[in-house]
Amino acid sequence: MIEARGLYSYYGKSPVLQNLTFTLQKGELMSVLGRNGVGKTTLMRSFLGLTDRLEGSLCFGGAEIAGLRTADRARLGIGYIPQGREIIPRFTVRENIVMGTYARRDGRRDMPEFVFELFPILKDFLDRRGGDLSGGQQQQLAIARALAMDPQLLILDEPTEGIQPNIVQQIHDVILRLNREFGLTILLVEQNVPFARRVSDRFIVMDKGRIVIAGTGAELTDALAEKHLTF
Ligand SMILES: Nc1ncnc2c1ncn2[C@@H]1O[C@H](COP(=O)(O)OP(=O)(O)OP(=O)(O)O)[C@@H](O)[C@H]1O
Numbered sequence: 101m102i103e104a105r106g107l108y109s110y111y112g113k114s115p116v117l118q119n120l121t122f123t124l125q126k127g128e129l130m131s132v133l134g135r136n137g138v139g140k141t142t143l144m145r146s147f148l149g150l151t152d153r154l155e156g157s158l159c160f161g162g163a164e165i166a167g168l169r170t171a172d173r174a175r176l177g178i179g180y181i182p183q184g185r186e187i188i189p190r191f192t193v194r195e196n197i198v199m200g201t202y203a204r205r206d207g208r209r210d211m212p213e214f215v216f217e218l219f220p221i222l223k224d225f226l227d228r229r230g231g232d233l234s235g236g237q238q239q240q241l242a243i244a245r246a247l248a249m250d251p252q253l254l255i256l257d258e259p260t261e262g263i264q265p266n267i268v269q270q271i272h273d274v275i276l277r278l279n280r281e282f283g284l285t286i287l288l289v290e291q292n293v294p295f296a297r298r299v300s301d302r303f304i305v306m307d308k309g310r311i312v313i314a315g316t317g318a319e320l321t322d323a324l325a326e327k328h329l330t331f
Pocket residue numbers: 111112116134135136137138139140141142143183
């Protein structure tokens with residue numbers, strides 16, 4: 101489903117990502133780990149065409165997407181939940197979710213009911229402004245918005261960063277269900293090594309814009325994490 105070959109991604113003149121090569125099969129979950137500032141978010145943004153320039157090849161579902169506009173990539177079924185959530189604070193919960201539907205290929209604008217099965221609290225808060233929700237609820241809303249576009253690939257950038265522990269567990273459960281039950285392919289930036297090990301088919305560790313280790317979930321040992329992720 102995803103194949104990156106010799107991928108470079110630039111902000112201005114500097115290549116933040118350098119020579120990334122990896123593949124991810126349909127229905128798999130891949131975690132992206134690494135210290136601060138190594139290029140994890142840049143990799144996620146590269147999938148949406150949100151960096152200044154890409155070199156190399158980035159294929160999604162057999163199509164080369166490196167040259168496509170952001171809206172066209174979303175329409176191909178790439179759902180993005182950015183680091184820091186980026187919901188629209190003055191829009192209601194309903195409006196935020198409906199916004200996601202504008203990237204749908206089939207033109208439907210209704211909110212998918214399963215979103216409220218995953219996040220019942222959002223149904224109660226439909227008319228509240230997004231900005232009035234707690235951080236954890238905003239994260240749930242950001243996931244709901246991405247699901248409303250009916251994606252095939254879901255990109256989640258540190259979805260539990262700075263979120264109260266009771267909601268962390270809930271978000272972890274939802275990520276697992278979306279992958280195992282709904283069959284979504286998932287790219288997940290995640291700092292929690294035990295969680296990444298438990299849910300990942302594959303992982304990569306990045307350092308200074310490059311992939312320094314790649315393996316299967318089970319190969320993500322504490323010793324490896326200690327070596328590459330501690331400061
Ligand atoms: N919009 C931008 N313009 C220029 N440089 C940027 C931009 N965004 C990020 N960078 C630079 O690219 C590098 C990688 O940043 P990135 O945000 O991808 O790292 P990260 O691994 O996601 O870090 P964190 O763990 O803090 O989220 C950093 O050196 C950063 O300063």
